Amino acid sequence: MSQDWLTEPCFAIDEESRQRALDHQAQLTKPPGSLGTLETLAVRLAGMQHVAMPTLQSVWISIFAGDHGVAAEGVSAFPQVVTGEMIRNFANGGAAISVLARSLGAMLEVVNLGTVNDPGELPNVRRAIIAPQTGNFCERPAMSAVQLDLALRAGADSAQAAQDAGAKLFIGGEMGIANTTSAAALACGLLRESPRALAGAGTGLDAAGIQHKVAVIERALALYPADDDALSWLGRVGGFEIAALCGAYIGAAQRGIPVLVDGFITTAAALAAVRIHPACRQWMFFAHRSQERGHARLLSVLEADPLLDLGLRLGEGSGAATAVPLMRLACELHSRMATFAQAGVSSA
Protein backbone atom coordinates (compact mmCIF):
# COMPACT_ATOMS: atom_id res chain seq x y z
CA MET A 1 0.00 0.00 0.00
CA SER A 2 1.30 3.46 -0.84
CA GLN A 3 2.11 5.83 1.99
CA ASP A 4 2.40 8.86 -0.30
CA TRP A 5 -0.69 10.42 1.29
CA LEU A 6 1.25 10.93 4.51
CA THR A 7 3.39 13.68 3.02
CA GLU A 8 0.73 15.44 0.96
CA PRO A 9 0.72 19.16 1.86
CA CYS A 10 -1.11 20.49 4.88
CA PHE A 11 -3.98 22.90 4.33
CA ALA A 12 -2.74 26.49 3.98
CA ILE A 13 -2.91 28.86 6.92
CA ASP A 14 -4.30 32.21 5.76
CA GLU A 15 -1.84 34.94 6.68
CA GLU A 16 -4.31 37.72 5.78
CA SER A 17 -6.99 36.43 8.20
CA ARG A 18 -4.34 35.99 10.88
CA GLN A 19 -3.22 39.58 10.37
CA ARG A 20 -6.82 40.88 10.45
CA ALA A 21 -7.36 39.05 13.73
CA LEU A 22 -4.15 40.51 15.11
CA ASP A 23 -5.24 44.03 14.08
CA HIS A 24 -8.67 43.43 15.64
CA GLN A 25 -7.07 42.35 18.93
CA ALA A 26 -5.23 45.68 19.05
CA GLN A 27 -8.61 47.52 18.90
CA LEU A 28 -10.22 45.72 21.86
CA THR A 29 -10.76 47.52 25.17
CA LYS A 30 -7.77 46.16 27.06
CA PRO A 31 -4.04 46.88 27.20
CA PRO A 32 -2.43 45.17 24.20
CA GLY A 33 -1.38 41.62 25.04
CA SER A 34 -3.17 41.60 28.41
CA LEU A 35 -5.21 38.51 27.53
CA GLY A 36 -1.98 36.63 26.86
CA THR A 37 -2.45 33.16 25.43
CA LEU A 38 -6.19 33.78 24.95
CA GLU A 39 -5.20 36.34 22.32
CA THR A 40 -2.74 34.11 20.53
CA LEU A 41 -5.23 31.24 20.50
CA ALA A 42 -7.84 33.35 18.70
CA VAL A 43 -5.28 34.76 16.27
CA ARG A 44 -3.89 31.33 15.37
CA LEU A 45 -7.42 29.94 14.90
CA ALA A 46 -8.27 32.87 12.60
CA GLY A 47 -5.43 31.92 10.26
CA MET A 48 -6.48 28.28 10.34
CA GLN A 49 -10.18 28.98 9.72
CA HIS A 50 -9.50 31.69 7.10
CA VAL A 51 -11.75 34.16 8.93
CA ALA A 52 -11.05 37.15 11.15
CA MET A 53 -13.52 35.92 13.81
CA PRO A 54 -12.98 32.22 14.49
CA THR A 55 -15.53 30.00 16.30
CA LEU A 56 -15.21 26.61 17.99
CA GLN A 57 -18.72 25.25 18.37
CA SER A 58 -18.30 21.88 16.71
CA VAL A 59 -15.62 19.75 18.32
CA TRP A 60 -14.82 16.20 17.24
CA ILE A 61 -13.28 13.59 19.55
CA SER A 62 -11.97 10.23 18.32
CA ILE A 63 -10.82 7.71 20.90
CA PHE A 64 -8.49 5.14 19.38
CA ALA A 65 -8.31 1.87 21.30
CA GLY A 66 -6.01 -1.10 20.89
CA ASP A 67 -4.16 -3.70 22.91
CA HIS A 68 -0.42 -4.09 23.32
CA GLY A 69 1.60 -7.32 23.28
CA VAL A 70 4.12 -5.71 25.61
CA ALA A 71 1.48 -5.87 28.36
CA ALA A 72 2.70 -9.48 28.83
CA GLU A 73 5.87 -8.04 30.39
CA GLY A 74 3.90 -6.76 33.39
CA VAL A 75 4.41 -3.05 32.64
CA SER A 76 0.97 -1.75 33.67
CA ALA A 77 -0.74 -1.61 37.04
CA PHE A 78 -3.95 -2.83 35.36
CA PRO A 79 -4.87 -6.02 33.46
CA GLN A 80 -5.00 -6.01 29.67
CA VAL A 81 -8.74 -6.78 29.52
CA VAL A 82 -9.42 -3.22 30.73
CA THR A 83 -8.91 -1.89 27.18
CA GLY A 84 -11.88 -3.82 25.76
CA GLU A 85 -13.93 -3.20 28.89
CA MET A 86 -13.33 0.52 28.60
CA ILE A 87 -14.55 0.51 24.98
CA ARG A 88 -17.87 -0.68 26.36
CA ASN A 89 -17.72 2.00 29.05
CA PHE A 90 -17.08 4.70 26.40
CA ALA A 91 -20.08 3.43 24.42
CA ASN A 92 -22.26 3.39 27.55
CA GLY A 93 -21.30 6.97 28.36
CA GLY A 94 -19.62 6.26 31.71
CA ALA A 95 -15.96 7.11 31.04
CA ALA A 96 -14.39 10.47 31.89
CA ILE A 97 -14.20 11.40 28.22
CA SER A 98 -17.86 10.41 27.72
CA VAL A 99 -18.91 12.87 30.43
CA LEU A 100 -16.62 15.62 29.12
CA ALA A 101 -17.79 15.15 25.52
CA ARG A 102 -21.45 15.37 26.56
CA SER A 103 -20.79 18.46 28.60
CA LEU A 104 -19.01 20.14 25.66
CA GLY A 105 -21.64 19.03 23.13
CA ALA A 106 -18.76 17.39 21.24
CA MET A 107 -19.12 14.57 18.72
CA LEU A 108 -17.49 11.43 20.07
CA GLU A 109 -16.50 8.32 18.17
CA VAL A 110 -14.57 5.32 19.46
CA VAL A 111 -12.37 3.43 17.03
CA ASN A 112 -11.71 -0.18 17.98
CA LEU A 113 -8.41 -1.20 16.38
CA GLY A 114 -8.27 -4.55 18.14
CA THR A 115 -8.41 -5.83 21.70
CA VAL A 116 -7.79 -9.23 23.30
CA ASN A 117 -11.41 -9.36 24.46
CA ASP A 118 -13.50 -8.00 21.61
CA PRO A 119 -16.49 -6.04 22.96
CA GLY A 120 -18.30 -6.53 19.62
CA GLU A 121 -20.65 -4.13 17.84
CA LEU A 122 -21.54 -1.15 20.02
CA PRO A 123 -23.18 2.22 19.30
CA ASN A 124 -20.70 4.93 18.24
CA VAL A 125 -17.87 2.40 18.08
CA ARG A 126 -16.27 2.07 14.64
CA ARG A 127 -14.71 -1.33 14.10
CA ALA A 128 -11.35 -1.04 12.35
CA ILE A 129 -9.89 -4.21 13.81
CA ILE A 130 -6.28 -4.87 12.80
CA ALA A 131 -5.40 -7.71 15.22
CA PRO A 132 -6.28 -8.60 18.84
CA GLN A 133 -3.05 -6.90 19.94
CA THR A 134 0.35 -5.74 18.69
CA GLY A 135 3.38 -8.01 18.90
CA ASN A 136 5.37 -7.89 22.13
CA PHE A 137 8.03 -5.46 20.95
CA CYS A 138 10.62 -6.90 23.36
CA GLU A 139 10.68 -9.91 21.09
CA ARG A 140 9.60 -8.75 17.65
CA PRO A 141 8.25 -5.63 15.93
CA ALA A 142 4.89 -4.48 17.26
CA MET A 143 3.39 -4.26 13.78
CA SER A 144 3.91 -5.44 10.24
CA ALA A 145 4.16 -2.81 7.51
CA VAL A 146 0.58 -3.61 6.46
CA GLN A 147 -0.72 -3.26 10.02
CA LEU A 148 1.07 0.07 10.42
CA ASP A 149 -0.48 1.30 7.21
CA LEU A 150 -3.96 0.20 8.30
CA ALA A 151 -3.58 1.99 11.63
CA LEU A 152 -2.36 5.24 10.06
CA ARG A 153 -5.24 5.14 7.59
CA ALA A 154 -7.79 4.43 10.33
CA GLY A 155 -6.66 7.68 11.92
CA ALA A 156 -6.92 9.62 8.67
CA ASP A 157 -10.43 8.18 8.19
CA SER A 158 -11.39 9.80 11.50
CA ALA A 159 -9.99 13.14 10.32
CA GLN A 160 -12.16 12.75 7.21
CA ALA A 161 -15.22 11.96 9.33
CA ALA A 162 -14.49 15.04 11.43
CA GLN A 163 -14.30 17.16 8.29
CA ASP A 164 -17.53 15.67 6.93
CA ALA A 165 -19.21 16.58 10.22
CA GLY A 166 -18.02 20.19 9.95
CA ALA A 167 -15.73 19.95 12.98
CA LYS A 168 -13.64 23.00 13.80
CA LEU A 169 -11.33 21.17 16.21
CA PHE A 170 -10.04 17.58 16.31
CA ILE A 171 -9.21 15.85 19.59
CA GLY A 172 -7.59 12.43 19.57
CA GLY A 173 -7.79 10.26 22.66
CA GLU A 174 -6.42 6.80 23.34
CA MET A 175 -7.12 3.70 25.35
CA GLY A 176 -4.72 0.77 25.48
CA ILE A 177 -3.32 -0.90 28.57
CA ALA A 178 0.52 -0.67 28.50
CA ASN A 179 0.52 2.18 26.01
CA THR A 180 2.64 4.46 28.21
CA THR A 181 5.38 1.83 27.70
CA SER A 182 4.84 1.92 23.95
CA ALA A 183 4.75 5.74 23.87
CA ALA A 184 7.91 5.99 25.97
CA ALA A 185 9.72 3.48 23.75
CA LEU A 186 8.63 5.39 20.65
CA ALA A 187 9.86 8.68 22.09
CA CYS A 188 13.17 7.05 23.14
CA GLY A 189 13.65 5.76 19.62
CA LEU A 190 12.83 9.09 17.99
CA LEU A 191 14.88 11.19 20.38
CA ARG A 192 17.65 8.65 21.12
CA GLU A 193 16.99 9.19 24.78
CA SER A 194 17.27 6.86 27.73
CA PRO A 195 14.05 5.17 28.94
CA ARG A 196 14.97 6.38 32.42
CA ALA A 197 14.09 9.93 31.32
CA LEU A 198 10.82 9.08 29.60
CA ALA A 199 9.20 6.08 31.31
CA GLY A 200 6.83 6.86 34.17
CA ALA A 201 4.15 5.41 36.43
CA GLY A 202 1.38 5.18 33.81
CA THR A 203 -1.72 3.88 35.57
CA GLY A 204 0.16 3.76 38.89
CA LEU A 205 3.36 1.70 38.96
CA ASP A 206 5.55 2.05 42.05
CA ALA A 207 9.29 2.78 41.85
CA ALA A 208 10.17 -0.90 41.34
CA GLY A 209 7.52 -1.17 38.63
CA ILE A 210 8.96 1.83 36.82
CA GLN A 211 12.45 0.32 37.05
CA HIS A 212 11.13 -2.87 35.46
CA LYS A 213 9.38 -0.84 32.74
CA VAL A 214 12.68 0.93 31.99
CA ALA A 215 14.45 -2.44 31.67
CA VAL A 216 11.72 -3.71 29.31
CA ILE A 217 12.12 -0.66 27.06
CA GLU A 218 15.92 -0.98 27.15
CA ARG A 219 15.60 -4.61 26.00
CA ALA A 220 13.34 -3.53 23.13
CA LEU A 221 15.54 -0.65 21.99
CA ALA A 222 18.57 -2.95 21.85
CA LEU A 223 16.81 -4.96 19.12
CA TYR A 224 16.81 -2.11 16.61
CA PRO A 225 19.32 0.20 14.89
CA ALA A 226 19.59 3.67 16.43
CA ASP A 227 18.14 5.46 13.41
CA ASP A 228 15.55 8.22 13.51
CA ASP A 229 13.10 7.03 10.91
CA ALA A 230 9.76 7.84 12.53
CA LEU A 231 7.66 5.39 10.52
CA SER A 232 10.03 2.54 11.38
CA TRP A 233 9.89 3.35 15.10
CA LEU A 234 6.09 3.53 14.98
CA GLY A 235 5.96 0.03 13.52
CA ARG A 236 8.65 -1.36 15.82
CA VAL A 237 7.40 -0.18 19.21
CA GLY A 238 4.19 1.78 18.60
CA GLY A 239 0.61 0.73 19.15
CA PHE A 240 -2.31 0.56 16.74
CA GLU A 241 -3.93 3.50 18.55
CA ILE A 242 -0.68 5.50 18.60
CA ALA A 243 -0.19 5.03 14.85
CA ALA A 244 -3.85 5.93 14.27
CA LEU A 245 -3.37 9.14 16.27
CA CYS A 246 -0.35 9.94 14.13
CA GLY A 247 -2.37 9.39 10.94
CA ALA A 248 -5.24 11.44 12.37
CA TYR A 249 -3.02 14.41 13.24
CA ILE A 250 -1.49 14.46 9.78
CA GLY A 251 -4.90 13.92 8.16
CA ALA A 252 -6.48 16.72 10.18
CA ALA A 253 -3.71 19.16 9.21
CA GLN A 254 -4.14 18.19 5.55
CA ARG A 255 -7.87 18.90 5.84
CA GLY A 256 -7.48 22.20 7.67
CA ILE A 257 -8.75 21.02 11.06
CA PRO A 258 -6.75 22.24 14.07
CA VAL A 259 -5.86 19.51 16.55
CA LEU A 260 -5.73 19.74 20.31
CA VAL A 261 -3.17 17.28 21.64
CA ASP A 262 -3.90 15.62 24.99
CA GLY A 263 -1.27 13.97 27.23
CA PHE A 264 1.88 11.87 27.15
CA ILE A 265 0.76 9.18 24.72
CA THR A 266 -0.86 11.55 22.26
CA THR A 267 2.19 13.84 22.41
CA ALA A 268 4.42 10.89 21.50
CA ALA A 269 2.11 10.30 18.52
CA ALA A 270 2.28 14.02 17.69
CA LEU A 271 6.08 13.88 17.78
CA ALA A 272 6.03 10.99 15.31
CA ALA A 273 3.58 12.94 13.11
CA VAL A 274 5.83 16.02 13.14
CA ARG A 275 8.86 13.87 12.27
CA ILE A 276 6.94 12.37 9.33
CA HIS A 277 5.39 15.65 8.17
CA PRO A 278 6.97 18.68 9.90
CA ALA A 279 4.36 21.15 8.55
CA CYS A 280 1.59 19.51 10.59
CA ARG A 281 3.13 21.07 13.74
CA GLN A 282 1.50 24.40 12.79
CA TRP A 283 -1.94 22.80 13.18
CA MET A 284 -1.34 21.62 16.74
CA PHE A 285 -2.42 23.09 20.05
CA PHE A 286 -1.27 21.42 23.27
CA ALA A 287 -3.86 21.11 26.01
CA HIS A 288 -2.03 20.22 29.18
CA ARG A 289 1.09 18.99 30.90
CA SER A 290 0.43 15.46 32.14
CA GLN A 291 1.91 14.12 35.35
CA GLU A 292 3.46 11.28 33.40
CA ARG A 293 7.23 11.51 33.61
CA GLY A 294 8.54 12.35 30.18
CA HIS A 295 5.65 14.50 29.04
CA ALA A 296 7.41 17.78 29.88
CA ARG A 297 10.41 16.62 27.84
CA LEU A 298 8.26 15.78 24.80
CA LEU A 299 6.48 19.13 25.03
CA SER A 300 9.80 20.93 25.15
CA VAL A 301 11.13 19.04 22.10
CA LEU A 302 7.97 20.15 20.25
CA GLU A 303 8.36 23.72 21.60
CA ALA A 304 4.85 23.39 22.97
CA ASP A 305 3.48 25.53 25.75
CA PRO A 306 0.40 23.69 27.04
CA LEU A 307 -2.70 25.54 28.23
CA LEU A 308 -3.25 23.68 31.51
CA ASP A 309 -1.30 21.92 34.24
CA LEU A 310 -3.85 20.16 36.44
CA GLY A 311 -1.94 17.07 37.52
CA LEU A 312 -3.96 14.91 35.12
CA ARG A 313 -2.64 11.48 34.08
CA LEU A 314 -5.60 9.77 32.49
CA GLY A 315 -5.44 9.95 28.71
CA GLU A 316 -8.65 9.25 26.70
CA GLY A 317 -8.38 12.83 25.40
CA SER A 318 -9.59 14.04 28.80
CA GLY A 319 -7.03 16.83 29.21
CA ALA A 320 -7.75 18.10 25.71
CA ALA A 321 -11.50 18.12 26.32
CA THR A 322 -10.92 20.03 29.55
CA ALA A 323 -9.09 22.76 27.63
CA VAL A 324 -11.87 23.27 25.05
CA PRO A 325 -13.81 25.83 27.15
CA LEU A 326 -10.66 27.98 27.30
CA MET A 327 -10.32 27.91 23.55
CA ARG A 328 -14.00 28.74 23.15
CA LEU A 329 -13.64 31.65 25.58
CA ALA A 330 -10.68 32.91 23.58
CA CYS A 331 -12.94 33.03 20.48
CA GLU A 332 -15.78 34.71 22.39
CA LEU A 333 -13.54 37.42 23.79
CA HIS A 334 -12.04 38.02 20.38
CA SER A 335 -15.37 38.42 18.60
CA ARG A 336 -17.55 40.00 21.32
CA MET A 337 -15.43 42.51 23.21
CA ALA A 338 -16.04 46.15 22.34
CA THR A 339 -13.37 48.08 20.52
CA PHE A 340 -12.00 51.36 21.94
CA ALA A 341 -14.00 53.26 19.31
CA GLN A 342 -17.28 51.40 20.01
CA ALA A 343 -17.00 51.82 23.78
CA GLY A 344 -15.70 55.39 23.75
CA VAL A 345 -12.65 54.35 25.77
CA SER A 346 -9.39 56.21 25.19
CA SER A 347 -6.57 54.14 23.81
CA ALA A 348 -2.88 54.59 24.62
Ligand SMILES: Cc1cc2ncn([C@H]3O[C@H](COP(=O)(O)O)[C@@H](O)[C@H]3O)c2cc1C
Ligand atom coordinates in the same frame (compact mmCIF):
# COMPACT_ATOMS: atom_id res chain seq x y z
C1 LIG B 1 -9.82 2.08 34.08
C2 LIG B 1 -8.83 2.82 33.21
C3 LIG B 1 -9.27 3.82 32.35
C4 LIG B 1 -8.33 4.50 31.56
N1 LIG B 1 -8.48 5.48 30.67
C5 LIG B 1 -7.31 5.78 30.18
N2 LIG B 1 -6.36 5.03 30.72
C6 LIG B 1 -4.95 5.21 30.44
O1 LIG B 1 -4.12 4.21 31.01
C7 LIG B 1 -3.49 3.39 30.05
C8 LIG B 1 -2.01 3.59 30.03
O2 LIG B 1 -1.38 3.29 31.23
P1 LIG B 1 -0.46 2.00 31.37
O3 LIG B 1 0.62 2.13 30.36
O4 LIG B 1 0.06 2.08 32.78
O5 LIG B 1 -1.33 0.80 31.15
C9 LIG B 1 -4.08 3.78 28.72
O6 LIG B 1 -5.10 2.92 28.39
C10 LIG B 1 -4.50 5.19 28.97
O7 LIG B 1 -5.35 5.76 28.08
C11 LIG B 1 -6.96 4.21 31.61
C12 LIG B 1 -6.51 3.19 32.46
C13 LIG B 1 -7.44 2.49 33.26
C14 LIG B 1 -6.95 1.42 34.18
Ligand SMILES: O=C(O)c1cccnc1
Ligand atom coordinates in the same frame (compact mmCIF):
# COMPACT_ATOMS: atom_id res chain seq x y z
O1 LIG C 1 -0.69 11.56 29.91
C1 LIG C 1 -1.23 10.57 29.44
O2 LIG C 1 -1.60 10.52 28.25
C2 LIG C 1 -1.44 9.36 30.31
C3 LIG C 1 -0.78 9.19 31.49
C4 LIG C 1 -0.99 8.05 32.24
C5 LIG C 1 -1.86 7.09 31.79
N1 LIG C 1 -2.49 7.25 30.64
C6 LIG C 1 -2.30 8.37 29.90
